[in-house]
Amino acid sequence: MAAANELITADAIEATEFMDLSRKYRVTGVPKTIVNETIEIMGALPEKMFVRQALDLPDETPA
Amino acid sequence: MALLSPQDEATLKNHLSVITLPVQLVLFTQVFGGSESGDVAKQIVNEIASLNDKVTVVEKNFVLDTEDKVKYGIDKAPAIVILSDGINTRMRMYGAPTGYEFVGLVEAIIVAGTSKIDLDPETMKWIQAVDKPTHIQVFSTPT
Numbered sequence: 001m002a003a004a005n006e007l008i009t010a011d012a013i014e015a016t017e018f019m020d021l022s023r024k025y026r027v028t029g030v031p032k033t034i035v036n037e038t039i040e041i042m043g044a045l046p047e048k049m050f051v052r053q054a055l056d057l058p059d060e061t062p063a
Numbered sequence: 064m065a066l067l068s069p070q071d072e073a074t075l076k077n078h079l080s081v082i083t084l085p086v087q088l089v090l091f092t093q094v095f096g097g098s099e100s101g102d103v104a105k106q107i108v109n110e111i112a113s114l115n116d117k118v119t120v121v122e123k124n125f126v127l128d129t130e131d132k133v134k135y136g137i138d139k140a141p142a143i144v145i146l147s148d149g150i151n152t153r154m155r156m157y158g159a160p161t162g163y164e165f166v167g168l169v170e171a172i173i174v175a176g177t178s179k180i181d182l183d184p185e186t187m188k189w190i191q192a193v194d195k196p197t198h199i200q201v202f203s204t205p206t
Contacts, residue, residue: 001199002153003174004182004190008197009136012167014158015202017100018139027202034200051186054199 001051066103067110078169079115082176086118087146091137093125100159104141107160111169117176143168147175162205 002010015022015030025034033041035054045053052059067075088108092101105122112118123131125140135144135151143156152175160168174180180187 001190003147003178004180004187005193005197006153007193007195008190008199009153010155010199011201012154012156012160012164013200013202014100014160014164015204017098017158021139021200022202025200025202030203032202034202036198047183047186051189055189055193055197057189 001054065110066106072110072114075111075169076114078173079111079118079176081173082115082117084117084148084176084178086172086176087121087149088112088118088172089121089123089131089135089144089146091123091125091128091132091135091140091142091144093140095126098141101141103159103161104143107165107168108143111172118172145171145175147178159205163203164205167203 002008013021015027015032021027025032025040029042031044033039033050033054035041035056039054039056041050041053051057065072088111090105090108092105108120112120125132125137125142131137135155137144137155139157141158143160145152145154145156152171154171154175156164156168156171158164182190
């Protein structure tokens with residue numbers, strides 16, 4: 001996603017190495033994704049579902 | 064001792080052969096007070112770079128290279144910033160890239176080195192329509 005839009009930054013974080021961050025975002029299982037400090041996505045989702053949730057797009061967005 | 068087996072090296076070399084653009088892996092590590100994972104990250108990126116001439120490693124000191132930290136927005140170490148022909152792809156990895164993280168690193172290197180993004184055209188439209196700064200953080204573990 002970051003490679004496709006210069007407004008997007010994507011960090012992959014090793015949860016056990018950065019425990020403070022993991023606690024801050026209540027990472028109890030992986031993968032867990034946080035977008036702009038507000039959106040939380042648990043688990044690995046299919047591509048479209050993940051992007052919809054990450055970008056906070058409504059479900060009715062034409063697919 | 065190498066982290067990659069000769070067989071893994073051969074497989075990885077084959078995967079990386081699609082790269083046409085120079086890829087720089089900017090590695091931030093902390094010499095004092097840093098964790099062992101900085102050494103592991105260093106070994107991993109160097110082993111990857113040894114398999115393809117277009118992939119190079121640029122080492123930075125997390126404490127001393129403050130200008131670069133600001134430039135790439137790095138606030139913790141070890142960190143790897145992936146550049147495509149010198150341009151920041153805004154794909155960063157924090158911690159030693161082992162296990163699943165290793166796969167992610169290799170995929171990110173291939174995206175940076177080919178400028179090809181393997182996503183559904185519809186998904187790409189949604190992503191390209193983003194018009195405000197968006198920070199995605201994905202937490203994972205090596206296993």
